[in-house]
Amino acid sequence: MTPDLPEADRIGSLEKIWAPPKGWRALSAVNHSIVGRRFMVTAFAFFLFGGVLAMLIRAQLALPGNAFMGPEAYNQVFTMHGTVMMFLFAIPVIEGFAIYMLPKMLGARDLAFPRLSAFAYWCYLFGGLIVAGSLLLGLAPDSGWFLYTPLSSSTYTPGINADVWLIGVTFVEVSAVAAGVEFMATILKVRTAGMALNRMPLMVWYLWVTAAMIVFGFPPLILGSILLEIERAFDWPFFDPARGGDPLLWQHLFWLFGHPEVYIIFLPAAGIVSTILPVLARHPMVGYTWIVVSVVGLGFISFGLWVHHMFATGIPDLALSFFSAASLLVVLPTAVQFFAWLATLLKGRPEMHLPMLFIYGFFFTFIIGGLTGVMVAVVPFDWQVHDTHFVVAHFHYVLIGGQIFPALAAAYYWLPHFTGRAVSQRLGKVVFWLILVGFTVTFLPMHLTGLLGMPRRVYTYAEGAGWEALNLTSSIGGFILAIGFALFIIDMLVQLRTPGQPVCNPWRTGGLEWAMDIPPPAYNIASLPWVRSRTPGNDTPDLTGDLAEGRGLLATPRNGWRETLAVDMIDGQPDQIVLLPGPTWIPLYTAIAAAVFFGGLLVKVYAVAVLGALAVLACGLVWVWDSGLKEDPERLDIGCGATALPHPAAIMPPSLWGLVFLLASNGALFASLVFGTLFLWTVAPNWPPPVLMGSDAPVIVGTLAGLVLALGGALRALRVGGRGHHGGRQAWLVVATLGGLVAAGGFAAVPVVLVPPVSGHAYAAVTAFAGAYMVFHAGLGAVFTGYAFARGRAGWLSAMRMVEVRAAVIWWVYTAAAGGVTLAVVHLLPRVAQS
Amino acid sequence: MREAAAFGVLVAMIAGFLLWTSAFVALYAVFSLACVHDWPMPRLLVVGAWLVHVAGHGALVAWTLRWWRVRPTDPTGSRPFLRLAAVTIAIAALGATVWTGLPVVLTFGCS
Numbered sequence: 018m019t020p021d022l023p024e025a026d027r028i029g030s031l032e033k034i035w036a037p038p039k040g041w042r043a044l045s046a047v048n049h050s051i052v053g054r055r056f057m058v059t060a061f062a063f064f065l066f067g068g069v070l071a072m073l074i075r076a077q078l079a080l081p082g083n084a085f086m087g088p089e090a091y092n093q094v095f096t097m098h099g100t101v102m103m104f105l106f107a108i109p110v111i112e113g114f115a116i117y118m119l120p121k122m123l124g125a126r127d128l129a130f131p132r133l134s135a136f137a138y139w140c141y142l143f144g145g146l147i148v149a150g151s152l153l154l155g156l157a158p159d160s161g162w163f164l165y166t167p168l169s170s171s172t173y174t175p176g177i178n179a180d181v182w183l184i185g186v187t188f189v190e191v192s193a194v195a196a197g198v199e200f201m202a203t204i205l206k207v208r209t210a211g212m213a214l215n216r217m218p219l220m221v222w223y224l225w226v227t228a229a230m231i232v233f234g235f236p237p238l239i240l241g242s243i244l245l246e247i248e249r250a251f252d253w254p255f256f257d258p259a260r261g262g263d264p265l266l267w268q269h270l271f272w273l274f275g276h277p278e279v280y281i282i283f284l285p286a287a288g289i290v291s292t293i294l295p296v297l298a299r300h301p302m303v304g305y306t307w308i309v310v311s312v313v314g315l316g317f318i319s320f321g322l323w324v325h326h327m328f329a330t331g332i333p334d335l336a337l338s339f340f341s342a343a344s345l346l347v348v349l350p351t352a353v354q355f356f357a358w359l360a361t362l363l364k365g366r367p368e369m370h371l372p373m374l375f376i377y378g379f380f381f382t383f384i385i386g387g388l389t390g391v392m393v394a395v396v397p398f399d400w401q402v403h404d405t406h407f408v409v410a411h412f413h414y415v416l417i418g419g420q421i422f423p424a425l426a427a428a429y430y431w432l433p434h435f436t437g438r439a440v441s442q443r444l445g446k447v448v449f450w451l452i453l454v455g456f457t458v459t460f461l462p463m464h465l466t467g468l469l470g471m472p473r474r475v476y477t478y479a480e481g482a483g484w485e486a487l488n489l490t491s492s493i494g495g496f497i498l499a500i501g502f503a504l505f506i507i508d509m510l511v512q513l514r515t516p517g518q519p520v521c522n523p524w525r526t527g528g529l530e531w532a533m534d535i536p537p538p539a540y541n542i543a544s545l546p547w548v549r550s551r552t553p554g555n556d557t558p559d560l561t562g563d564l565a566e567g568r569g570l571l572a573t574p575r576n577g578w579r580e581t582l583a584v585d586m587i588d589g590q591p592d593q594i595v596l597l598p599g600p601t602w603i604p605l606y607t608a609i610a611a612a613v614f615f616g617g618l619l620v621k622v623y624a625v626a627v628l629g630a631l632a633v634l635a636c637g638l639v640w641v642w643d644s645g646l647k648e649d650p651e652r653l654d655i656g657c658g659a660t661a662l663p664h665p666a667a668i669m670p671p672s673l674w675g676l677v678f679l680l681a682s683n684g685a686l687f688a689s690l691v692f693g694t695l696f697l698w699t700v701a702p703n704w705p706p707p708v709l710m711g712s713d714a715p716v717i718v719g720t721l722a723g724l725v726l727a728l729g730g731a732l733r734a735l736r737v738g739g740r741g742h743h744g745g746r747q748a749w750l751v752v753a754t755l756g757g758l759v760a761a762g763g764f765a766a767v768p769v770v771l772v773p774p775v776s777g778h779a780y781a782a783v784t785a786f787a788g789a790y791m792v793f794h795a796g797l798g799a800v801f802t803g804y805a806f807a808r809g810r811a812g813w814l815s816a817m818r819m820v821e822v823r824a825a826v827i828w829w830v831y832t833a834a835a836g837g838v839t840l841a842v843v844h845l846l847p848r849v850a851q852s
Numbered sequence: 853m854r855e856a857a858a859f860g861v862l863v864a865m866i867a868g869f870l871l872w873t874s875a876f877v878a879l880y881a882v883f884s885l886a887c888v889h890d891w892p893m894p895r896l897l898v899v900g901a902w903l904v905h906v907a908g909h910g911a912l913v914a915w916t917l918r919w920w921r922v923r924p925t926d927p928t929g930s931r932p933f934l935r936l937a938a939v940t941i942a943i944a945a946l947g948a949t950v951w952t953g954l955p956v957v958l959t960f961g962c963s
Contacts, residue, residue, distance in 0.1 A: 205862075214862075215933035306933060310940045317869035318948065321876045333887065333962060338955035339879055346951055349944075549928075587858045587930050669855040699888050 022573050024566060028543060030574040035126075035539035038600045045600040047131035048539050052138050053117025054435075059138075060110035063145060065502075067101035070094050072499055075459075079492035081480040091476035092159035093178070097152050099162030100182060103278065104189050105145045107420060108231075111285045112137065112196040114427070115224050119200065121530035122218050124209025124548065126541050126581040127597050129202045129671040132604045132640065137195040139608030144188030147619070151181040158182035161474060163271050164245070166256040166264040171249045177619065183246045184619045188611065190235050190242075194682055197231030200224055202675040205586045206593075209529070210570055210659070211548040213589040218528060218551060219302060222309050223288025226316040227281055232678055234277035234320070236686035240693070241270030244786070250621060253775050253782035255693075261779035263701035265330060266693055272323035273689065280319040282416060284312060286423035287354055290376055293430050294358055296526040297373045300365030304357040305551070311350035318347045328399045337396050344394030351387060355380075370524075371442040374449045375426035379418060382456065386414030389464065404474075407467025410460045417456055425452070425505065430524065432509075437535045438517035444508040451501030458494025462487045521561060527552025532560045544569030545582055547657060548589075570656040582655065583664060583671055591655060593664045595671060598643070607636035638804065644672075645808075649817045666817045676824055680831045687835050690790065694783050694842055698850050706780035708773040709847045716771070717844055720763025724836045726756025727798055728829040734805070735826050741816040743809065750806040753825065757799030760836060764791035767843055784843055791839050794832045801825040864919075865938045867912055868945030875905035875949045879956070887962035895960040902953035909946035916942040 022030070037046050046052070073094050077086045086094065116134050120127050128134055151157040158178050160169040169179040204225045208217070244255045245267060254260035256267050295302040302308070321343035328337055358380075367373060389411040393399045402408060425448070432440050466487040471478060478484055522531040532554050533542045544567045546553055546560060554560050563569065570591070571580050583593035614629030645665045652660040664670035698704060730753030738746030767788025772781045805821040808814055814821060863870070878901040886894035920935040 213930035213933075215930045306936050306940070310937055310944065313866055313937075313941060314869060314944055314948075317866075317873060317945075320873070321952070333883075335955060335959065335961060336880060336883060338959075339876065339883075339952055342952045342955060343876070343948075346948055585858060586855070587861055587934070589930075699884060 022567075027567055027573060028565075031540045031543060032538065034574055034577055034579055034599075037539050042600070044605055045602045047135040047598060047600055047604065049116050049120050049127045049131060049134060050537060050539065050541075052131070052134045053113050053115075055138050056109055056113025056116055056141070058113075059142060059145070060106050060113055063101050063105035063149065064110070065506075066149060067098055067106055068499060068502060070098040070101065072495060074098060075492040075495035077476060078478075078488050080489065081478050081482070081485055083477055086476060088476045089159070092474075093152060093155075093157040095474060096158045096161055096182075097148075100148060100158060100186065102416075103162060104186050105141075105148065107282045107416065108193055108278075109141050109145075109189075110424065111227065111282070112141075112193065114285065115200055115228075116196065118431070118530060119203060119221070119224060120207070120581075121533065121537065121541055122221055122528065123204070123207065124212060124529045124532075124542065124545050124553075125203070125207050126545075126579065128199055129207045129583075129595065130199050130675060132598055132601060133195050133199050133675075136604035136607055137192040137199070139605050140192035140195070140611060141189055143608060143612040144185050144192065144615070147188065147615070148181060148185035151178070151185070156181060163275065164267075165271075166245065166267045169245065170256065171252075180246065180249060180619055183242045183249075184615050187239055187242045187246075188615045190239050191611070193231050194235050194239075194679075197228040197235070198675050198678045198682065200228035201232060201678045202671045204228070206583045206671045206674055207581060207595060208584050208589060209545045209548060209582060210584060210591045210657075211546075211589050212584065214587055215305075216548060216551050216589065219291040219305065219308055220285075220288040223284050223291065223312055226312050227284045227288075230277050230281045230284070230316055230319070232682040233685045234274050234281060236274075236682055237270045237689040238274035240686050240689045241267055241274075244270075244693075246618070247782075247786070250618075251775075253786070254779050255697075255782055257779070258702045260777065261697065261701055261703045261706055262782075263697060263779075265327070265700070266696055268327050268330065269323070269696065270689060270693065272326045273320075275326060276323040277319045279412075279415065280315055283419040284315065286379070286420045287312075289423040289427045289430075290358060290379060291354070292528070293372050293426055294376055295361050295365070296524050296528075297370055297376075298362050298365030298367045300361055301552075302357065303360040303364060304353070307353055308357055311353040314350040315347065318343055318350070322347060322394075325394055325399070328396050329403045334396075341394055341396050345391065348387070348391060355384075371440065371445045371449070372426040372430040374446065375422050375429070378449060378453050379422035379426070381453070382414055382418030382422060384418075385461075386411060386416075386418045390415060402467055404472055405467035406463050406471045406473060409473055410463035410467060413456075413460045413463075417460075421452075425449075428505075428509065431530075432512060433520055433523045434530070434535050434537070436513055436517070437519055438512075439520045439523050441512055441515075441517070444504065444511070448501055448505045448508055451497060451504060455494050455496075455498030455501050459491045459498055460494070462490045462494075466491070522554070527554030527556070529553055532564060534561070534565065540579075542569070543567055544572035544656070546570075570659070572656055575653075582661070583667075591659055591661050593667045593670060594653060594655060594661050595664045601643075603636060603640045607633060607640065610636050634800070638800075641804075642808075645813050645820065646818060647812055649815055665820060669823075670820060673820065673823055673827065676827050680827065684831065684835070687790070687838075690783075690787060691838065691842060694787065694846070697779050697783060698846065701779060703778075704780070705847075705851060706773075706778040708777070709780070709851070710767070710771045710773065710784060710843070712844070712848075713766070713771060716763055716766045717840060720760055720836070720840060723756045723758070723760030723763055723795070724833045727753045727760055727795070727802070728756075728826075728833040729753075730756055731802055731822070731826045731829045734802075735819060735822045738809075738814065738819055738822055739816055743814075746814070746822070747806055747809050750802050750809065750822070750825075753802040753829070754799045754806065757795050757802060757829075760832075761792050761795035761799065764788050764795055764836070764839070768792075780847075787839050787843055791832075791836055794835060798825070798828050798832045801828045861934060864916075865934050866941060867938070868909065868916075868942035869948075871905060871908055871912060872945040872948045872952075875902065875909075876952060878902075878905065879953055883956075894962065895956065898956045898960070902949070902956055905949055906946070906953070909942070909949055913939070913942045913946055 247253045254262045256262045324340035325344045471484045542564050544564050546569050579597040581595050582591050583595045610632035617626030650663045730749045734746045734749035768785035772785045775781045775785045802825045805825050808821045882901045883898050886897050916939045920939045924931045
């Protein structure tokens with residue numbers, strides 16, 4: 018495409034349209050580069066906080082009988098170390114990296130939902146501050162980072178320490194799920210032209226699988242946290258065995274999240290290796306398709322390992338064998354990647370730059386962590402080392418080896434993206450050796466400490482146990498490691514502030530993230546490329562210059578719109594112009610409202626929590642009201658002779674895919690609830706319950722009728738609306754809204770009228786909870802259709818512009834399906850189980 | 853519909869591991885329910901659930917192989933990649949289901 022404006026005017030317009038807000042208004046920024054940087058800086062700050070806690074732990078354990086910390090303080094410190102590192106660093110730093118880098122790698126100007134990523138950041142920050150701040154008040158969680166019941170129940174942890182974890186971590190998880198949904202929709206739809214699935218950079222495949230794992234892996238823990246908080250606050254006995262609950266249910270829900278979490282952390286790091294290694298080996302990555310297959314395989318199989326954290330809980334041997342087999346199986350896809358990396362090194366001419374050094378460090382450490390992982394996957398061995406320091410050594414080799422070394426490689430590799438200058442590698446080499454040596458001295462002897470029987474989570478040990486020298490060695494290593502990270506911070510600060518030689522593409526790679534000025538402008542690229550390979554920068558001699566001069570797509574701004582492309586998800590053919598939002602306060606306001614909600618729950622002032630929830634709903638409605646067009650658009654020129662519709666007129670814009678993935682995540686939560694119900698019926702003690710819910714046929718029929726009316730009404734509204742019958746569409750939306758309210762009323766009868774007292778037995782508690790879940794969904798479904806009705810009245814809908822109605826249909830398809838299952842579980846399961 | 857069809861292609865690519873997920877859940881659930889409720893011939897039920905899934909995997913491998921053999925109109929497009937990935941995933945998932953369920957053939961006990 019030849020731009021029809023002079024270059025200076027075109028670039029000036031782009032800069033004006035995409036200009037980030039200044040001063041205190043910068044808090045309203047939604048641009049992905051800004052939000053991504055905020056995520057990464059905040060995550061690194063939490064990493065330092067968690068690191069200081071690690072130093073406290075090592076100081077305490079350096080000597081036997083050490084009085085440096087008492088058991089209460091130590092419990093808070095080791096719980097917070099794990100919680101901060103896993104929830105406030107490991108996942109958010111990946112999110113920050115992906116938010117910053119994904120659009121650049123995809124040849125896009127931003128993510129699909131910039132406001133959602135800004136909202137995710139604020140939720141992360143507020144949730145993180147709740148969790149981290151509690152330590153300063155001496156109210157930090159102290160039941161371990163997995164918060165096992167009954168230790169975390171109100172009986173044994175009566176203060177708000179456990180509530181801080183449950184509420185703060187759930188707040189952070191809202192952020193993670195939001196980011197996961199955003200990444201899935203963005204990768205599937207918001208790519209540049211020509212970027213078919215087989216031309217996506219490997220890093221993007223890794224991030225897509227990671228995002229899917231977040232979307233499906235976090236909900237079990239969110240459910241578990243909600244149930245445990247309800248138990249603690251209102252005495253609903255989900256986990257109390259005396260009243261039909263089961264502590265093992267918590268462990269299942271936690272580890273259903275917890276094991277995939279390890280791979281959620283590892284996969285993006287492996288993606289970093291698969292990106293950097295071929296560049297510095299000067300050879301294309303060997304086995305692209307094999308790696309994609311192995312990453313997909315890892316994504317699935319990692320969900321079949323959760324019970325290997327529960328081998329010592331008394332689960333039948335044969336059931337353990339399924340999980341042991343899956344735990345051994347997961348080695349294969351990991352090995353495929355390792356062999357592909359080795360083959361690439363062997364076929365290339367590796368250059369020993371600093372990032373490569375950290376990748377070799379990753380190989381060395383992660384292999385050891387992987388091998389000890391195979392050992393603990395074998396049930397009899399796991400029984401021997403369960404809850405010992407061997408396990409602590411193993412997972413630090415996996416997590417630090419599997420994430421930190423690649424992350425440090427990434428920091429040095431992509432540093433020029435932030436500075437615009439070449440990397441100075443001198444100090445970095447000292448950093449590498451300090452970290453590698455410090456890490457090895459800390460954690461290698463710890464395997465032996467564990468094999469000699471030292472348990473985890475003890476604040477001290479007696480002299481003469483044979484653990485003294487090993488612990489002192491680990492503590493010395495820990496401080497060497499800390500010095501290494503301190504030097505890394507100094508190196509980064511120096512390199513960010515020191516002037517140097519400007520560079521464009523320091524590693525001479527063909528990746529799209531380097532086909533732009535660095536540091537990148539707010540719009541990333543002045544025009545979008547039409548790519549024909551995985552390394553477009555190698556296909557065109559001066560791709561950066563061509564794109565900057567407007568010889569690409571969407572080169573000329575129009576109407577003040579922030580534009581990027583959406584494509585066919587398989588072949589990468591352009592099919593929509595996505596109109597992105599500019600700076601807005603609404604993500605921050607929504608996150609503040611959510612903070613009021615979570616804060617109200619934490620201090621147990623529930624009226625405040627209700628106000629917060631209503632404020633979230635109001636913010637949400639304001640959020641979506643601004644989107645869309647009031648007139649039917651025509652197909653618009655995008656360059657290269659191609660045209661596309663603006664997304665509000667598309668059949669499936671990225672926002673609807675976002676809704677689909679959000680509901681998939683919600684479905685994972687619902688499936689976990691059904692699993693939990695069946696688990697209690699099948700395994701928990703003190704079942705069957707003494708009193709069952711009364712059978713009430715009119716309630717069942719009324720609820721079903723409400724669901725049918727709501728779904729049918731939404732579908733009819735879509736059909737008649739698509740034919741241009743404005744009045745008919747509005748009428749059916751009213752029918753659907755009324756149906757939703759009827760269904761919500763029917764489900765409300767379950768917790769309010771039908772179940773026995775909820776504190777009496779886990780049966781009543783879980784049944785009431787299932788009813789409340791459906792009240793929420795049917796009620797929100799009524800809001801969806803009511804909102805579509807209001808949009809229709811205000812002139813935002815037409816036969817061509819039906820996004821809101823489609824969203825309502827998608828919501829009601831899910832709600833009707835979940836409602837049907839809930840009716841069966843609530844009303845039929847007790848009868849079947851009793852018979 | 854075009855969007856749904858494209859998404860369907862993506863689902864077909866990972867169908868092998870979707871089936872493995874079903875097999876894994878079925879093995880654990882049938883084993884647990886059969887043992888807890890003293891169902892007759894629990895081992896037969898668990899092995900049956902496993903074999904049904906292995907057969908399903910076999911059918912999926914055959915289907916993806918047929919898909920793979922269709923000559924692509926654009927050798928550099930996404931279809932050859934998708935077909936190769938689908939076949940590889942189908943075969944890998946078959947192996948995964950056989951391996952994961954193998955213990956029920958070798959031994960059995962509800963304790």
